[in-house]
Amino acid sequence: MTVRVTFIGSGNAFADGGRSHACIHVSAPGVSLLLDCGGSALPAIKREIDPEAIDAIAISHLHGDHFGGIPYLVIEQHFAGRTAPLAIAGPRALVQRLRAAESALYPDFFRKTKLAFRVEETVLGANEVELGGALVSALPVKHVAESDPHGLRVRVGDKLVAYSGDAIWSEELARVAHGADIFICDASFFDTDDPSHISYRTLMSHRAELECKRIVLTHLGAETLARIGELELEHAVDGTTVEV
Ligand SMILES: [Zn+2]
Numbered sequence: 001m002t003v004r005v006t007f008i009g010s011g012n013a014f015a016d017g018g019r020s021h022a023c024i025h026v027s028a029p030g031v032s033l034l035l036d037c038g039g040s041a042l043p044a045i046k047r048e049i050d051p052e053a054i055d056a057i058a059i060s061h062l063h064g065d066h067f068g069g070i071p072y073l074v075i076e077q078h079f080a081g082r083t084a085p086l087a088i089a090g091p092r093a094l095v096q097r098l099r100a101a102e103s104a105l106y107p108d109f110f111r112k113t114k115l116a117f118r119v120e121e122t123v124l125g126a127n128e129v130e131l132g133g134a135l136v137s138a139l140p141v142k143h144v145a146e147s148d149p150h151g152l153r154v155r156v157g158d159k160l161v162a163y164s165g166d167a168i169w170s171e172e173l174a175r176v177a178h179g180a181d182i183f184i185c186d187a188s189f190f191d192t193d194d195p196s197h198i199s200y201r202t203l204m205s206h207r208a209e210l211e212c213k214r215i216v217l218t219h220l221g222a223e224t225l226a227r228i229g230e231l232e233l234e235h236a237v238d239g240t241t242v243e244v
Pocket of ligand 1: 061063143144147166
């Protein structure tokens with residue numbers, strides 16, 4: 001089974017380098033889901049794939065650059081005539097936060113409109129659930145606690161795609177990556193020890209503890225972009241597709 005991973009958005013919250021917010025498309029025959037759908041994801045999605053092909057969205061944590069694009073995608077799909085259901089899964093408070101985002105951004109639309117398609121919302125946890133044709137689980141990681149941060153593990157056939165979301169180093173992060181064919185990891189900083197994000201240097205110092213075949217860096221901030229030539233790991237740009 002070959003799994004395609006497309007980095008639709010590979011930027012940080014500040015869109016450093018002009019990159020779009022976090023949004024990663026995982027696809028294989030019968031499988032199509034997004035990992036995160038940040039605020040600026042919709043135009044980036046439209047550059048790479050047909051939004052109607054997205055069956056599900058798994059959200060790592062409740063920061064706008066990771067889930068803020070969902071209301072725009074839902075409205076766009078309504079007017080595009082979508083009829084297939086859209087599954088959305090993530091942290092416990094995701095549903096509540098989506099309702100708040102919808103009523104802040106488009107109260108007129110969301111109050112009055114019966115969507116042309118069904119939206120199925122579920123909470124992700126340590127037990128795998130079927131989502132967009134894959135089996136998806138979420139493990140807690142260390143980031144801003146109020147955002148209920150999780151790393152995601154996506155099983156497609158015999159392949160495992162793991163994603164840090166936003167995180168600092170912890171043993172939990174190693175558990176997210178454990179056994180992955182590809183581990184997609186936050187690289188907001190190059191060598192600054194930020195309280196919320198792992199740096200490339202720290203990640204490299206723990207490389208031996210990460211039992212995964214391949215690492216691709218994403219969520220690149222200005223500091224990492226300025227030293228991109230020094231990276232000894234693969235990194236994504238918007239539009240990068242890798243096959244696993
Ligand atoms: Zn975050």
